[in-house]
Amino acid sequence: MKSILSIVLILAIGHLQAQDYFLEDKGPFDPGIPSPEKFLGYPVGSHHTRHDRIVAYLTQLAEVSDRAEINQYGETYEHRPLVMLTVTAPEHLAQLPALQEKHNRAADPSNTEDLSDLPVFVNLGYNVHGNEPSSSEAAMLTAYILVASESEEVKNYLSQAVIMIDPTINPDGRDRHSQWANMFKGDPLVADPADAEHNERWPRGRTNHYWFDLNRDWLLGIHPESRGKLNWYHQWYPNVVTDFHEMGTNSTYFFEPMKANASKDPIMPAENYTTLNDKFAEYYVEALDNIGSFYFTKEAFDGTYPGYGSSYPDLQGGLGILFEQASSRGHLQETPTGEITFAFTIRNQLSSSMATVKAAVENKDLLYDYQQRFFESALSNAEQSDVEAYVFGDRYDKNRTRAFIDKLLLHRVKLYKLEESVKVDGKSFTSDFAYYVPTRQPQYRMVQTMFETYEEYTDSVFYDASAWSLANFYNMEYAPLKKAAKTGKEVSREDLTREAVKVTQSDYAYLIDWNDYNAPAVLWELQKAGVHVLSAFKPFSLAIDGKEKEFDYGTLVIPVSRQQISSDSLYTLVKESAMGHAVEVTSSASGYSRSGVDLGSRNIRALEKPKPFMLIEDGVSSYEAGEVWHLLDTRVDMPITKIPMRNFEEIDWERYNTMVMVSGNYKQLDSTDSEKIKNWVSLGNTLITIREGSEWAIKNKVVNEKLIGAEDIDEDAAEKEENTTERKPYVEAPENIGKQSVGGAIFEVDLDLTHPLAFGYTREKLPVYRNSEVWIAPSENPYATVAKYTDNPHIDGFVTDKNLNEFLKPSASLIVSKVGRGRVVLFADNPNFRGSWYATNRLFLNALFLGQHIEIPSE
Template sequence: MKRYLACFLLIPLVYSAEAQLRSPADFLGYELGERFTPHHRVTDYVRHVADNAANVDRIEYGHTYEGRLLQYLIISSPDNMAKLEEIRTANLQRAGLLEGVPAEDTPAIVWLSYNVHGNESVGTEAALAVIHTLVSSTDNDVQTWLEKTIVIIDPCINPDGRDRYVHFYHQTRGHTPNVHGEAREHSEPWPGGRSNHYYFDLNRDWAWGTQIETRQRLPHYNRWMPHIHVDFHEQSVNSPYFFAPAAVPYHAYITSWQRELQNLIGANHARYFDEEGWLFFTRQIFDLFYPGYGDTWPTFNGAIGMTYEQAGSGRAGLGIITAEGDTLTLSDRIEHHYTTSLSTIEVAANQRARITTEFAEYFQNAASRPSGAHAAYVVRHTGQEDKVRVLADHLDLLGIAYGFATTASSGAGFAYHSGSTERVSIESGDLVVPAAQPKGVLTGVLFEPEAELEDSLSYDITAWALPYVYGLEAYATEDEVTWTPTAPVSEPEALPSRPVAYLAEWKSFEDARFLAALMRKGVKVRYAELPFKVNNKSYDEGTLIMTRGGEGAAFDSLVIQAARYTNQHVEAVNTTRVTEGADFGSGDVVFMRAPRIAIVAGPAVSSYSLGELWHFFDEQLEYSTTLVNSDDFGSLPLFRYDVIILPSGSYGDVLSEGRLEEIQNWLREGGRLISLGNATRFLAGKDGFGLQIKPDEDDEDADSLGVRLRPYADRNRHEITEDVTGAIFRTELDNTHPLAFGYEQDYFTLKSSSRAYAWLEDGWNVGVLKEGSRVAGFAGMEALDALNNSLVLGMESVGRGEVIYFVDNPIYRGFYYSGRLLLANAVFLAGQRSVATY
């Protein structure tokens, strides 16, 4: 035991004779814990290790948005390294993801992921210590661990965020670190280093892959399918260390073995922590339910996924005085993560045979029987081809098998749009996701209409079924559906040369991407406010119309290039006269000016909300915007912009009465103001804005004595009766309004707040909740009552301009695809009739 502790306490071990391999201190010029290591030096050291150690492979798997390298190391015994591909292949065969009979007695695979949150910066420092121990120690136990395990170490998942924090700290500290919490080095400026370049929380993105770091990492994870995955974090400076087992709720699909091994690993950690007198806690706060985390996503992929939380985070710096009067140092934090890292590897080595056996059984069970109540998930292909294609790309990223129905059939199934079991007609070519497949557990987690929630005190959202996320007509069937992996192919119609006009439907966000591409190329675009018919074909409201008149010789090539770039279908017509509806020269066919858009950024707004908008326009839509710091918004020349977007935030210091009057004047002249989340809350009740918070219908005097005298121990459970923890609600849409073009009469909004707004008295209530509108996820009873008959999406006119209110976030965490078109409608379609010409 003392020998282990010597290792854990970073006491030098006896090292091998590989004279070229240097310790982190020797290579970097300082002891780990004396300063933070910037990413380029982390990369230098990892390369040095790979170049000079015999038992290491280094894999580069991509770059961040800011160009920083993403990489991981594979470390094991020399014998294992010599047959690494055989071991990897055998593991995938054991999971049923590759054909063939796996080799026996293969090592357990442990994947350690550090620093997904950039300002939880100890992770990378600890990773360097762990790497050096594993590649250089001649300790017999360490060598035995490596004989029985393959250890994969990603030293920094989020280099952009981490360097943001590290550079801040280096620039604000003095010669001697200041341990007082009020010192500026303990207070990061907005947006902080937690998030990546686009201010996304990468630890919520594992299931969605919206960010480039995640999209590049997941294929490598799927190449290995580790048996254990640890996600290293930090929390507040006054919190003891957290490790497994996790808190409830556990998702119902988590197996008894996954629970058991968490307990075994936690017990091993506790042994070392108790020997050192380090405090820790387990089974609280950090649950295993939402699938986007670095513990749950691996868990639903057959691993034992765990979160470890060390005290510190962005406030700790190199040292900080805690509430108990102790000084928490970076060296302390390294030591704790170092200890749990090696302790995890130790348990994996000791439990190798059981781990690999249970892993194989996990996937055998998943492939032989559905995890949930349904045998297949079927998505209608006809009429929603764009969304099906995007869903298929998502399934490819996750490694979920799918195909297409070979014949038409029918049977009983759950209809996501109605929320009831009914007779389902399946068409040939519909997308089919079988529930029984190697990744069947993950499939069930993501497709089952509603997950069983054993405890409503959850850490995150509680509803995410993919048919709601993508806004798809879909069914969960009770019987299996015959399918083929070959997608249906339709031959594109040949376009006539030099048609009078091109038409494109408006049914999905992909159509908005096509519109943005046309606007970037300077093509003039109109949209139809009414349905119409031409050449014996019907077109819905919102259809994009590009006419030849007024365009140059490159008109055809520009339209076709934009269509090919966005993978969209266009149709050609040789007349602007329609047989039903409004001719293309009618006032009901609206010319679309490319909007000039400003978005408020900076300390007044939520960095997450801003990041979602920034990423939406920059990466998903590819449309130029101007981000304006909130401190500078007061002097922004409003009339340079057609659209101003207010992300969720606190606007008391940004939108004074005088500035609101200026905005009202800008609106009267044709401006368009779009508010989201708490920005909508700020505008409610303000002069000139018609939005009002929905009055509480309950009589305060009617509160029961039972509520007034509720036990202190029940305070959290009472509070959640008034809360909504990321639940999905059916929203009734007025799809004749441009804000809802491209939608059916229902939209499934993801609601993460119980704040309710009254329907507009003088405006358009485009999206509303009626009674009984919850579809999936947890919402407290009092919250449900408050949300009955409330607003989700509204628009009111102010002179020639409009204010558009989003109560909920239509692009939540970048993954809520079905809301993207609503935001595109708000930006491109709504208000175009009266757009200003500044």
């Protein structure tokens, strides 16, 4: 009996000590409110807490306290709830909708109401990167302090603030990492960095279900986690938003101010990243000094890209703040300055959370004054601009235009139907397809973000991308207007409802324009149902209802008489697919063309159903693999087999006709393996490679193509440069070396519109996204270079003169190389970047659906 009591006493003391480590001087606490340790059954920091347990604990707090309520704002791909715990004084909670309505008037430039009686709204956001877990544990502790503490300090916070706690922004990634860390946790703990606990396997927990980095998705708004948060954000416009992260184990702790913004003229007010950041930094200094934690500021993590959790709020009148904690990557790990514990990382995040609340409360008037002036300055800045509005639209692709409009509305950008035709710089926009975005609106800075491009920067080294003009992401024809044009009604989300498609039954053939972004999804749905579908490799025109109608390259032709199902069943399939994807279908009663080829031509080719697989795991870029997987899953509803590298020897090659190799080192593949791939391609199959995957295919002689590298530069010039090497300060090395990389910029290529990979495109000029130094030489085969950079290719973002002139301009963006009876499609750029490049992922889909039918002529 004594031994059992002793064990219980020891455990109780251990729990108390663990709780004191975090909660010292934060009480006294309401004994009716359970602490995280009591609810979970283990001390915070001794175990990685699953997301469902975190949600359960916050739900418990909301149930037992009149200070808190919990709401769900979204759901992940894996059906985990995204929740927000709101904590404030009971009287505020009782009238929260009224407070919300009044607070949001701060975002209305026309509002002159005194808002000084409002509480400050603080959004504490945690764990956007799943394997940076300390902040979600800190979220529970923060919630407990705010809900249970009876201290006068905390009560004052609640009387002056509405604190909204988002405990886990990326639950799918968090649980993937938590399972790993808990599965390999030792007893006693193992601090050796080589231990499995500290070394996650591919794809690791950083990313969401489709292996995307959600901290880059605030602007792009591709995933449900981000879309849910953005919709929530624009309902509340919090004054302060935190963004808690982790970094390398051997570092310390980072908080803002950041490294200076790399843009020459940042569109966020300078007051944001000077006055406000400096003011809040005083509170973090005090909090971390008090617990003896080391930290740094100003050296890293620029906020140039507007799509981070710490930069997007800066464009919405709030203050976004980044924190980076050295990670224990498990429960305990050695570092050059001693061991770092999971509990230690949690305490730093907790200290910064509470310091943020304190700073917000004590600077409430400053924050509200700034927020109101922010939206007022949006209008005044727009008035000073020489751009009255932007007009955009694609007359050939309503679904891609609809997708771009969705993105504008997601960020609350106001736009209208264009009512009169305008012509700008040789581009014509008419009322049947074009839209009008005025610059004079509260979201003017988001308008700038969507349409403006840049080429001048104060710094050449970026933490992430240097280009983000979303109009180019969507290959959207657009132009700035100097004078206002006549507009119709404002566009709302209801206008995005897909239009009803009418399909007339035919006894001869159905035709589907390949220019529509959703056409590949229709093609796959029909192929999956066993329908024989053909594609036009040359254009033609037919008499439709007595009028001549032109059909472009790639038009899908669905013959009625050559199917294995009845004409009525075929009609039902075509109609339902067309209606589901809002794709127009033309019914034809004849195959005789007015011009171009007839429907029975050899240039109307039967399409083979794609049977693709993709190599994944060790050495392969999870980001790029996830982009391919996401594209096919969410836009085409098409499966792709994901084969781990460890199973390469077991591949049933006869099962597939298309293989995808995204970026990766592919070190596991030896010469025998590369020869196996080459032989499979030569049998008539298609290999699609992206960036480093293309580099691997060239270096391993799967294709007879060349890379452009340093050895291709004029030898005399290189020797002269070597003999005149300039001596430089050692401390400048990272900056000087870093600028040689292409960190993310947009360039223009020239497309061969007659090539099957370009079917569906109507303009020869196409924006592409480049963030690598893979330079592919144009093919020696004159018919094989599908996309080459133009003579003046720069559109947006930073690039050195050397990279631009010596490497980019002479190179190709996309080529097809013949291998026996098959072919390799080599992308130098990433056509599926972050799931948002509608401009170029059609190139990838063309490679998938049409690649088997590309014949490479030779002279």
